[in-house]
Amino acid sequence: MSWTDERIETLKKMWDSGMTATQIAEELGGVSRNAVIGKAHRLGLPSRPSPVKANEGKSEKPAAAAKPAPAPAAPPAPPSQPKKPATAAAAPAEPASAPAPAPAPSGKPDSPSLRSVGPGGFVRQNPGDQAPPATPAPPRRLVPAKPSKEIEGKTSLLDLNERVCKWPMGHPGEPDFHFCGDKVNPGFPYCVEHCGHAYQAQLPRRDRRPPPPLPFGGPRVR
């Protein structure tokens, strides 16, 4: 299976709707949960609460967020590549700091050609030029235009948002699978009617309703 636009859209939707990678993979079919996670990361989707937290120690330098930054450090570094460098990432603490050149503080703008060069040949950053704007994020939420609703009344997975009822109609994969799409009962993921189905008082066994459909179609019949 390849990552078509539709599959990617589905992945995005499900990812930020809280589905686990396993569920998403199962829903998409033909991919593993690893594939889903890998794709999600490549897409730049936001991280979600994971069991493993990157320990947020304390002093987190906002600018220097590079984690796998392999400091060039010593030029004659003997090549040694352990199979598991993951945990041993933080160790440098020795930037080989040479005496800072302290460029001309006078009003005269520094010439770019006057940058100092470190032992490894890398260009040192002057104090003033290491924090560019770094504001690539578009301020506005991009809303994909809806050119043609393929089906007028149907609410597809891609149409889900916080205001429409997410009650599944049918099963995923079926040609006419869609969602209720009515206005939600504020504070709930479903409309008033489907909230009535989703949230029921505990009834005596004798007249309990057996089939409570679950979001996204529930257990697939295969």
Next chain:
DNA sequence: CCCTGATTCGC
């Protein structure tokens, strides 16, 4: 053990 997501790295 199971689950989860994150990361790496060979392809």
Next chain:
DNA sequence: GCGAATCAGG
């Protein structure tokens, strides 16, 4: 770019 293998926390 992809995803299996691996890691690591709950």
